[in-house]
Amino acid sequence: MTGGMSNKYQLPRVRLENDLVAKYPAYDAGEALSEAARCLYCYDAPCTVACPTSIDIPEFIRRIATENVVGAADTILTANLLGASCARVCPVEVLCEGSCVYTGWGRKPIEIGRLQRYATDNGAGDVSFDKQPPTGFSVGLVGAGPASLACAGRLALLGHGAVIYEKSDIPGGLNATGIAPYKMQAPGAIEEAEFVESLGVSIETGVAIGEDITPEELLEKHDAIFLGVGLGGDSSLEVRGGDADGVIGAVEWIRGLKTGDTMSVHHVKSAAVIGGGNTALDAARELAQLGVEEVRLLYRRTVDRMPGYSHELAGARRDSVIVVTDTLVEEVVVEDGKAVALKLVRADNGQPTGENTGILPVDLVVVATGQARMRDLIESFPSVEVDGKGHIVTDPASGVTGNRLIFAGGDACNGGKEVVNAVDEGQRAARAIHELLIPGKQKESA
Amino acid sequence: MPDLSIDFAGIKSPNPFWLGSAPPTNSGDQIMRAFDEGWGGAVWKTLGNPIVNVSSRLGAVDYSGSKMLGLNNIELITDRPLEVNLREMTEVKKRYPDHAVIASLMVETREEWDELIKRSEDTGCDGLELNFGCPHGMCERGMGSAVGQEPRVLEELVHWVMETASIPVIVKLTPNIGDITEPGLAACKAGADAISLINTVQSLIGVDLDLLVPLPRVADGSTHGGYCGPAVKPIALRMVGVLARDPRINIPLSGIGGISDWRDAAEFIALGAGSVQVATAVMHHGFRIVRDMIDGLDNYLAEKKMKSVNELVGKAVPGFKEWGELDLNYHVVAEIDDNSCIGCQLCVVACHDGAHQCIHQPGVAAVPGHVAPMAEIAATRASRSAAEPYRVPWVDETECVGCNLCSLVCPVDGCITMAERRRYPEKETWNERVASGGAEIPGGIKDLPPRS
Numbered sequence: 001m002t003g004g005m006s007n008k009y010q011l012p013r014v015r016l017e018n019d020l021v022a023k024y025p026a027y028d029a030g031e032a033l034s035e036a037a038r039c040l041y042c043y044d045a046p047c048t049v050a051c052p053t054s055i056d057i058p059e060f061i062r063r064i065a066t067e068n069v070v071g072a073a074d075t076i077l078t079a080n081l082l083g084a085s086c087a088r089v090c091p092v093e094v095l096c097e098g099s100c101v102y103t104g105w106g107r108k109p110i111e112i113g114r115l116q117r118y119a120t121d122n123g124a125g126d127v128s129f130d131k132q133p134p135t136g137f138s139v140g141l142v143g144a145g146p147a148s149l150a151c152a153g154r155l156a157l158l159g160h161g162a163v164i165y166e167k168s169d170i171p172g173g174l175n176a177t178g179i180a181p182y183k184m185q186a187p188g189a190i191e192e193a194e195f196v197e198s199l200g201v202s203i204e205t206g207v208a209i210g211e212d213i214t215p216e217e218l219l220e221k222h223d224a225i226f227l228g229v230g231l232g233g234d235s236s237l238e239v240r241g242g243d244a245d246g247v248i249g250a251v252e253w254i255r256g257l258k259t260g261d262t263m264s265v266h267h268v269k270s271a272a273v274i275g276g277g278n279t280a281l282d283a284a285r286e287l288a289q290l291g292v293e294e295v296r297l298l299y300r301r302t303v304d305r306m307p308g309y310s311h312e313l314a315g316a317r318r319d320s321v322i323v324v325t326d327t328l329v330e331e332v333v334v335e336d337g338k339a340v341a342l343k344l345v346r347a348d349n350g351q352p353t354g355e356n357t358g359i360l361p362v363d364l365v366v367v368a369t370g371q372a373r374m375r376d377l378i379e380s381f382p383s384v385e386v387d388g389k390g391h392i393v394t395d396p397a398s399g400v401t402g403n404r405l406i407f408a409g410g411d412a413c414n415g416g417k418e419v420v421n422a423v424d425e426g427q428r429a430a431r432a433i434h435e436l437l438i439p440g441k442q443k444e445s446a
Numbered sequence: 447m448p449d450l451s452i453d454f455a456g457i458k459s460p461n462p463f464w465l466g467s468a469p470p471t472n473s474g475d476q477i478m479r480a481f482d483e484g485w486g487g488a489v490w491k492t493l494g495n496p497i498v499n500v501s502s503r504l505g506a507v508d509y510s511g512s513k514m515l516g517l518n519n520i521e522l523i524t525d526r527p528l529e530v531n532l533r534e535m536t537e538v539k540k541r542y543p544d545h546a547v548i549a550s551l552m553v554e555t556r557e558e559w560d561e562l563i564k565r566s567e568d569t570g571c572d573g574l575e576l577n578f579g580c581p582h583g584m585c586e587r588g589m590g591s592a593v594g595q596e597p598r599v600l601e602e603l604v605h606w607v608m609e610t611a612s613i614p615v616i617v618k619l620t621p622n623i624g625d626i627t628e629p630g631l632a633a634c635k636a637g638a639d640a641i642s643l644i645n646t647v648q649s650l651i652g653v654d655l656d657l658l659v660p661l662p663r664v665a666d667g668s669t670h671g672g673y674c675g676p677a678v679k680p681i682a683l684r685m686v687g688v689l690a691r692d693p694r695i696n697i698p699l700s701g702i703g704g705i706s707d708w709r710d711a712a713e714f715i716a717l718g719a720g721s722v723q724v725a726t727a728v729m730h731h732g733f734r735i736v737r738d739m740i741d742g743l744d745n746y747l748a749e750k751k752m753k754s755v756n757e758l759v760g761k762a763v764p765g766f767k768e769w770g771e772l773d774l775n776y777h778v779v780a781e782i783d784d785n786s787c788i789g790c791q792l793c794v795v796a797c798h799d800g801a802h803q804c805i806h807q808p809g810v811a812a813v814p815g816h817v818a819p820m821a822e823i824a825a826t827r828a829s830r831s832a833a834e835p836y837r838v839p840w841v842d843e844t845e846c847v848g849c850n851l852c853s854l855v856c857p858v859d860g861c862i863t864m865a866e867r868r869r870y871p872e873k874e875t876w877n878e879r880v881a882s883g884g885a886e887i888p889g890g891i892k893d894l895p896p897r898s
Contacts, residue, residue, distance in 0.1 A: 033511060043792060046837070
């Protein structure tokens with residue numbers, strides 16, 4: 001958003017994600033002006049309605065058009081503190097750009113995502129935020145992903161102390177470790193976390209809840225708590241050989257690609273990605289873009305049942321990913337402890353039929369069938385409950401849990417949605433926490 | 447194929463498209479290339495005694511991503527030696543005998559006028575254009591618009607010229623004046639063969655907001671210049687029309703001001719111009735634009751079944767009236783086509799904030815007793831498609847004054863049309879009302895309650 005990340009957080013200089021090129025180059029000023037000029041400046045605009053954080057999109061685009069780039073960034077960040085990463089990672093095809101009146105008219109929609117990126121890249125650094133005087137209250141936030149960052153940033157602007165506790169060494173959560181590199185690379189997410197720190201938030205990395213600090217200690221230290229813990233590790237492949245070398249969870253694999261220094265696909269000629277969600281599609285596209293000759297996406301149902309976005313599926317096909325549907329893995333064939341092939345069976349509506357469909361030689365198997373839940377961590381907080389799916393039970397308007405001092409948002413509550421949803425939930429919680437600490441015109445939300 | 451050739455006050459040209467006196471007609475080389483592209487005539491960059499120019503000289507207004515909607519210049523007349531210009535003019539005329547070459551002139555004394563007219567005629571050029579329009583630099587020295595703004599001075603100067611000149615004389619007028627008919631009549635009275643208008647409009651193009659110096663910047667400052675380009679077309683069109691409809695002005699008019707394509711040209715011709723002059727559009731895109739101008743005008747005339755461009759000259763003049771002659775009983779209301787509407791609701795906000803509050807979003811109920819056929823349709827459709835919000839606005843015809851604003855802001859061609867709803871079948875004008883003594887409208891000062 002400004003001039004790159006500082007030296008505070010360390011990333012390996014050589015990361016595999018560096019080999020993946022950005023999908024779109026950044027606009028230069030002339031391009032941004034001419035695209036902004038195309039915007040109709042709709043009244044009661046559908047793009048704004050479609051945005052989970054309700055960014056006044058026609059307003060910020062008009063500000064770009066009048067060369068008021070700082071004002072444009074202000075409009076964006078006022079509604080969405082993580083406007084810089086949302087500009088890159090939002091599925092605009094199904095949100096703002098998908099609802100642009102040009103889209104309905106059969107014309108190319110305004111490139112809202114790219115314009116938002118232009119505004120935040122070039123204007124965010126000069127936005128002066130209206131920061132309230134210190135209130136003396138302090139809020140502890142668990143996890144440094146988008147939900148906590150958005151919540152903490154808002155709280156800091158409202159004058160509250162905000163301390164984020166993050167287990168890993170870098171902040172950003174899935175924004176740093178999980179976003180497809182052609183959308184955003186890890187340094188971009190870390191830079192944005194540093195922007196949030198600049199608002200008065202402190203981030204303590206390398207701190208694990210339950211080990212380095214207990215929930216009780218957190219509740220004693222802070223006046224309120226926000227849980228932005230996200231989801232847990234990858235679901236494993238529950239078949240014979242599913243734990244062999246060469247079988248890896250998708251979230252773990254993508255994290256290695258983005259933040260590790262030991263990843264390589266040189267030895268991989270044939271890879272299989274198991275799953276049909278957006279994480280599966282991301283992993284498959286990344287493998288194909290890194291030059292893996294044969295990348296197969298193995299999904300247990302038909303294409304129309306895939307939970308991943310159709311535009312991402314189309315992108316995967318453009319990247320030469322082979323999409324294999326109605327297929328389940330029955331066994332991983334292991335030689336010398338290493339996965340070498342998959343035994344496949346036909347599936348009918350996701351259930352095995354017993355009909356063998358062949359043996360697929362593979363060098364790498366990426367499992368993208370979901371993520372575990374952080375049930376234990378969550379339930380270690382008093383009176384915080386999870387539902388049958390492992391999601392934290394909250395009041396959606398405020399994010400408050402069964403404990404009136406504890407709030408939550410992001411993937412841990414919604415089961416894994418977009419960054420922009422996490423931001424929305426984090427910001428809602430910040431407003432509710434503010435109301436809790438300094439009861440104002442609204443009734444106390446807990 | 448329609449005949450585009452014209453005889454303008456005795457100046458013959460293969461088509462009505464001339465280059466106006468400006469940088470594109472600086473030199474013989476440029477003019478010959480222009481003729482090769484298809485231009486019918488050229489008015490040479492104004493000749494006179496040597497001047498010096500400044501740098502920079504041009505500034506522009508860009509609008510909404512479009513470059514050079516308006517152009518402003520502080521350049522003076524030709525900065526090349528007279529002898530060179532005259533020699534090249536001779537050469538051009540020799541090589542292009544069928545094209546119109548017109549010498550634009552601007553000097554101070556009678557002796558200078560006489561000499562320059564004779565020298566120009568020696569080149570074989572087809573006509574003279576007297577530059578009484580330039581609104582910057584030269585006028586500070588008593589020339590250009592300083593003459594055009596003083597009808598009596600203009601009349602006397604034209605008299606001098608007419609006594610010497612043996613070829614057609616066009617008087618070029620400045621728009622920087624209250625009533626354009628005054629210099630127009632003066633030119634007629636003095637015996638000019640034709641009038642051309644408009645020269646540029648006095649302007650200051652902008653301010654550099656970093657340096658806080660006006661533009662175009664010349665070191666530590668700037669000066670006012672002459673405004674031209676598409677932005678001035680409506681100003682020019684009115685002035686040409688005003689002279690064209692004045693029965694006292696009965697000499698040909700050459701239209702100038704923001705003409706960029708055949709449509710602009712056709713509009714000027716329909717409002718009375720016998721030829722048109724173009725400069726800014728050529729400065730923007732080059733001489734090649736004339737190809738489409740010729741082709742477009744050809745096709746238009748053919749479509750309108752006109753055999754010659756001369757048939758188009760003045761065709762729209764009878765329709766250019768005073769306000770008091772307009773039909774008060776004519777009335778239109780907006781109609782929105784719900785098939786082509788894209789739901790941007792620009793008409794809603796324009797009508798509510800900038801007009802007469804008669805276009806409403808679906809979901810707003812119609813006022814009982816008002817004519818609003820679409821309101822009901824909107825209500826039905828909105829309830830039927832909850833997933834895909836119905837965004838087509840509706841018009842309260844009872845409140846619609848027929849101003850056009852909604853149709854002007856609508857981005858979709860043909861989506862909003864203005865449907866005729868005459869108030870009364872018979873025509874009635876304001877002038878007729880005044881003549882019949884019925885011009886008093888209730889609700890004025892006389893009807894105010896006493897002050898308390």
